Amino acid sequence: MADLDYNDKSRRQFLKSAVLSGVGLAAGRIDALSAPANAPLTLVEKGKSTYTICLSEAASPSEKHAAEELQRFLEEMSGARLPIASDAEKPAGDLILLGKSVLVEQLDPRIPYSRLGAEGFVLKTSGKQLLIVGGAQRGTLYGVYTFLDKLGCRWFTPEVSVIPKKPTLTVAPLDEMQKPAFEYREPFFREASDRDWAARNRVNGASMALDESTGGKFVYYPFVHSAYLILPPEKYFKDHPEYYALVDGKRRSERAQLCLTNPNVLRLTIQTVLGWMEQHPEASIYSVSQNDCEGWCECENCLRVEQEEGGAHSGPFLRFVNAVAAEVGKKHPDKLIDTLAYWYTEPPPLHARPLPNVRIRLCPIGVCEAHPYENCKDDAYFMNHLRAWSKITNQLYIWHYVTNFSHYLLPFPDFDELAADIPMYRKNGVVGIFLEGDFAEGGGGENAELRSYVMARLLWNPSVDVNKTVNEFLAAYYGKAAPPMRSYFDLLERQVRLAPPGKGQSMWIYSSPGSSYLSEEFLAQSEKLFQEAEMAAADQATKARVAKARLSITYVKLMHSKAFEVRAESYAPADLGRLQENFRSFMSDVRSFAITQLHEGVPLTVDEENFSRLMKPYRVATIENAELRVHVAAELSGRVIRIISKKSGKDLLHHSDPGERLYPDVGGLSVAAYSDYLAARPYDVKWELEPPSGRGALHLRGSFSNGLKAKRVIRLAKQGPIVTTEITLENGGDSALDVVLQSRWVVGSKSLEGAVLSLRQPNGKNVEQKLIEPGQEPRGSQVYDGAAQPDGEWVLSGAGTDEALVNRFPKEQVSRCFAQWQGKTENAVTMGLWSAKRTLAPGETLKLEADYGVHTPK
Numbered sequence: 001m002a003d004l005d006y007n008d009k010s011r012r013q014f015l016k017s018a019v020l021s022g023v024g025l026a027a028g029r030i031d032a033l034s035a036p037a038n039a040p041l042t043l044v045e046k047g048k049s050t051y052t053i054c055l056s057e058a059a060s061p062s063e064k065h066a067a068e069e070l071q072r073f074l075e076e077m078s079g080a081r082l083p084i085a086s087d088a089e090k091p092a093g094d095l096i097l098l099g100k101s102v103l104v105e106q107l108d109p110r111i112p113y114s115r116l117g118a119e120g121f122v123l124k125t126s127g128k129q130l131l132i133v134g135g136a137q138r139g140t141l142y143g144v145y146t147f148l149d150k151l152g153c154r155w156f157t158p159e160v161s162v163i164p165k166k167p168t169l170t171v172a173p174l175d176e177m178q179k180p181a182f183e184y185r186e187p188f189f190r191e192a193s194d195r196d197w198a199a200r201n202r203v204n205g206a207s208m209a210l211d212e213s214t215g216g217k218f219v220y221y222p223f224v225h226s227a228y229l230i231l232p233p234e235k236y237f238k239d240h241p242e243y244y245a246l247v248d249g250k251r252r253s254e255r256a257q258l259c260l261t262n263p264n265v266l267r268l269t270i271q272t273v274l275g276w277m278e279q280h281p282e283a284s285i286y287s288v289s290q291n292d293c294e295g296w297c298e299c300e301n302c303l304r305v306e307q308e309e310g311g312a313h314s315g316p317f318l319r320f321v322n323a324v325a326a327e328v329g330k331k332h333p334d335k336l337i338d339t340l341a342y343w344y345t346e347p348p349p350l351h352a353r354p355l356p357n358v359r360i361r362l363c364p365i366g367v368c369e370a371h372p373y374e375n376c377k378d379d380a381y382f383m384n385h386l387r388a389w390s391k392i393t394n395q396l397y398i399w400h401y402v403t404n405f406s407h408y409l410l411p412f413p414d415f416d417e418l419a420a421d422i423p424m425y426r427k428n429g430v431v432g433i434f435l436e437g438d439f440a441e442g443g444g445g446e447n448a449e450l451r452s453y454v455m456a457r458l459l460w461n462p463s464v465d466v467n468k469t470v471n472e473f474l475a476a477y478y479g480k481a482a483p484p485m486r487s488y489f490d491l492l493e494r495q496v497r498l499a500p501p502g503k504g505q506s507m508w509i510y511s512s513p514g515s516s517y518l519s520e521e522f523l524a525q526s527e528k529l530f531q532e533a534e535m536a537a538a539d540q541a542t543k544a545r546v547a548k549a550r551l552s553i554t555y556v557k558l559m560h561s562k563a564f565e566v567r568a569e570s571y572a573p574a575d576l577g578r579l580q581e582n583f584r585s586f587m588s589d590v591r592s593f594a595i596t597q598l599h600e601g602v603p604l605t606v607d608e609e610n611f612s613r614l615m616k617p618y619r620v621a622t623i624e625n626a627e628l629r630v631h632v633a634a635e636l637s638g639r640v641i642r643i644i645s646k647k648s649g650k651d652l653l654h655h656s657d658p659g660e661r662l663y664p665d666v667g668g669l670s671v672a673a674y675s676d677y678l679a680a681r682p683y684d685v686k687w688e689l690e691p692p693s694g695r696g697a698l699h700l701r702g703s704f705s706n707g708l709k710a711k712r713v714i715r716l717a718k719q720g721p722i723v724t725t726e727i728t729l730e731n732g733g734d735s736a737l738d739v740v741l742q743s744r745w746v747v748g749s750k751s752l753e754g755a756v757l758s759l760r761q762p763n764g765k766n767v768e769q770k771l772i773e774p775g776q777e778p779r780g781s782q783v784y785d786g787a788a789q790p791d792g793e794w795v796l797s798g799a800g801t802d803e804a805l806v807n808r809f810p811k812e813q814v815s816r817c818f819a820q821w822q823g824k825t826e827n828a829v830t831m832g833l834w835s836a837k838r839t840l841a842p843g844e845t846l847k848l849e850a851d852y853g854v855h856t857p858k
């Protein structure tokens with residue numbers, strides 16, 4: 001941003017000093033004296049130039065590169081190739097002075113280098129001289145690109161630039177200083193990683209191919225989630241389980257964290273970080289951060305620190321990170337320590353304050369991305385966290401999300417949000433921003449090119465006109481197809497823009513293809529605009545760009561068409577043959593654009609395997625009574641897939657989005673056996689339906705790969721809208737196995753506003769828990785055990801169904817209950833039961849019974 005302060009105070013003094021110091025200039029002709037101070041410069045006239053680009057003999061690699069870039073683009077624009085000389089050669093004639101040099105010192109000794117830092121610069125005309133002078137690392141280079149930008153040059157993508165043709169190039173008088181709004185600027189898209197694109201758009205992120213010639217970059221080591229890099233469990237866990245988090249009564253080295261109050265953990269961390277600093281001196285920031293999961297330590301000391309810090313899980317973390325930073329800072333005062341405020345550590349601690357060499361990366365992972373955070377009720381919780389952190393540190397970084405990580409191609413209308421929130425971050429004292437998108441090999445995330453470009457402009461100058469920036473990009477990128485592409489852009493933004501004038505729909509980074517902003521009407525209108533754009537596209541390259549953008553709409557339609565239906569004895573998509581054909585053709589298009597991932601971390605081959613394994617008809621068994629009709633697909637993990645209330649005609653079960661990767665083997669009413677409450681995956685099992693043994697009951701047989709065997713009975717109560725389930729597990733192997741059984745159902749449909757879980761605790765106390773609270777993120781989870789456990793029954797009401805839903809169980813069989821809910825795009829509530837955990841000797845059995853249905857008050 002233009003530094004007005006500098007301009008206002010020093011403009012007159014600068015001109016005066018330039019004139020005075022110019023007297024001593026050694027370079028022959030002193031144009032500062034002979035030309036009027038505010039006349040435009042003519043750099044090139046009809047393809048001829050009198051100018052020389054002049055550098056210090058001691059110019060940095062990026063300043064030398066800056067000179068070549070300036071030479072190259074001025075020639076592209078005007079046809080004139082300006083010579084490059086060093087100040088030691090004492091070039092005569094008109095000069096473009098790049099970077100700090102003897103000549104610049106003589107011409108203007110007042111340039112505030114210390115304020116420019118590594119990336120700031122000054123652009124000035126002085127008589128007939130032009131000065132582009134900035135920090136040696138990247139400042140002068142950025143000055144050159146900013147100057148070329150003023151002449152109309154744009155680098156939209158690595159392939160698409162606009163370099164205007166101007167055989168005569170004049171420059172209006174200049175006197176300004178610029179510095180980036182944020183010290184760290186990283187749009188994290190494959191499309192943004194190109195060296196030249198990144199340098200020309202003045203971003204400096206760790207993922208970019210920036211090298212010495214472009215002034216390097218902001219280097220992290222390691223980048224994030226470093227807990228187990230610091231203390232690898234394979235090295236320490238066996239002898240020192242106490243270094244690792246105590247979770248649910250057990251020290252754990254999988255999907256958990258470290259014990260942050262253990263003094264040896266601190267000692268070893270300091271040792272490790274000092275080692276990193278020796279081995280990776282190129283890095284300026286070292287990450288001491290939580291793993292990408294929950295599992296914080298519940299040992300007595302860690303809990304005590306949490307309590308002292310107002311109950312914040314960030315308390316133990318920040319105290320630990322500060323202790324590391326204090327110690328390593330003694331030896332490396334110029335290095336920074338990074339940590340996260342993420343997920344369970346998002347709310348700040350009560351007392352601990354980040355040391356000056358600590359950078360907190362605050363991650364708004366749970367926010368609605370459709371609306372400016374300050375205007376969206378679902379984001380109020382995050383704004384509270386941001387304001388609280390910005391009160392206790394003036395070195396805050398943000399890890400912002402700019403794609404849908406479950407569906408990289410899903411339309412992601414967050415441009416209103418970005419245009420508002422990057423300035424909002426700046427206002428809240430944020431100094432660095434990482435914008436996480438699709439960085440998979442080959443890229444291809446929705447709108448990645450436009451998005452990267454707009455983000456880079458905003459990160460340099462948050463007050464840039466986003467609307468104009470989008471138009472410039474679209475005009476260059478789509479040519480004659482730009483008007484319909486702009487209409488598509490507006491149509492998409494209007495789906496979410498707050499009403500009026502928009503439709504006010506919400507969007508999250510894991511939103512599903514079934515989200516309401518991706519309505520059939522929107523898809524139909526989009527198709528029309530894409531047809532128009534394809535017709536208008538003037539050449540093959542543009543046609544390909546339109547076709548690539550259109551993949552997003554094709555993807556959404558494809559996901560919608562995966563929806564399964566029950567028809568007679570079959571559960572299948574409406575038109576399986578056509579779906580298979582469309583899928584093949586879609587995947588071939590995806591590959592033709594070199595896209596390698598449609599979901600974070602999942603190669604295309606996995607999508608294809610899942611598709612051919614899961615997209616097929618499943619046999620359905622049905623039982624019914626006067627109130628309910630129940631459909632079971634045994635091959636789908638023994639799942640109950642529908643519980644239809646005959647009274648309302650509605651399904652009690654939530655219908656999972658067909659875009660879920662393991663769809664249709666998800667949701668419903670299901671059982672599973674685990675080794676432990678916190679195990680990542682259940683034991684592998686195959687279910688089969690046994691021959692019918694009378695109306696109103698289904699018998700299933702489960703065979704586990706580890707030797708467990710299960711019998712499951714699903715029946716309808718003789719009277720009333722209740723499904724009764726029972727599973728009996730037997731250890732059919734020859735060694736003992738740790739086993740815990742889980743039974744769950746996923747319910748809810750329209751909205752969770754007003755949804756209430758009601759339960760009576762064993763002490764007789766009635767609890768009514770509202771799931772969605774104003775000002776809070778519309779999701780949550782809770783475990784109910786011990787004195788908080790429901791006394792054999794819990795009821796969910798107001799979750800989009802007219803009827804309240806009930807789950808009953810024999811309390812002696814159940815050791816804890818849990819609920820998970822989200823009122824984002826899916827509006828689903830999972831109610832689950834866990835049996836007691838047992839070590840089953842061969843031949844021993846474990847049983848869990850549970851009833852599910854419509855609650856009929858007594």
Ligand SMILES: [Zn+2]
Nearest residue numbers: 259297299302
């Ligand atoms: Zn601990």
Ligand SMILES: [Zn+2]
Nearest residue numbers: 368371376506
């Ligand atoms: Zn919102």
